[in-house]
Amino acid sequence: MQIYNIHDAKTNLSRLIEEAVNGGKPFVIAKAGKPLVKVARIEEEVAKPLRRIGFLKGQIKAPADFDRMGADEIASQFEGNAS
Template sequence: MEIINIHQAKTQLSQLLLRVQHGEKIIIANRGKPVALLSQYQEDKQPKRLPGRLRGQFTVPDNFNEPDEELISLFEGEED
């Protein structure tokens, strides 16, 4: 990784982008202090979320929101 100052990055942006396209990562610094990383853009490969796509494949029990006494006793340290 190479460190480039802001002025150099502004004047050589096209060349820096070509280097980044070939896999390089470049640190841009302001007065010698790194402030940004120039790297390749990575497309999000996760599929889009489709609400309702699992409709009908499972059911939520009627007591879903009821407290689980066994679980509560485990947390509170009480025994039956």
């Protein structure tokens, strides 16, 4: 990995960034020979898979009285008649 001092990096920053982006060659910027930062291309984020709404349509059947199932039991529990 190539190391550049701050002055050289400032002078050639555009060229160095182009090399990092296009050539995939990261570089280090140093001050007085001591590495300070590493400059590298940012990899594109992997797209999250799209949520497929309705992908089970036709494969699952709900009973016709689904919204009323257990209504009597629930009502008795609210009324304090838990069995």
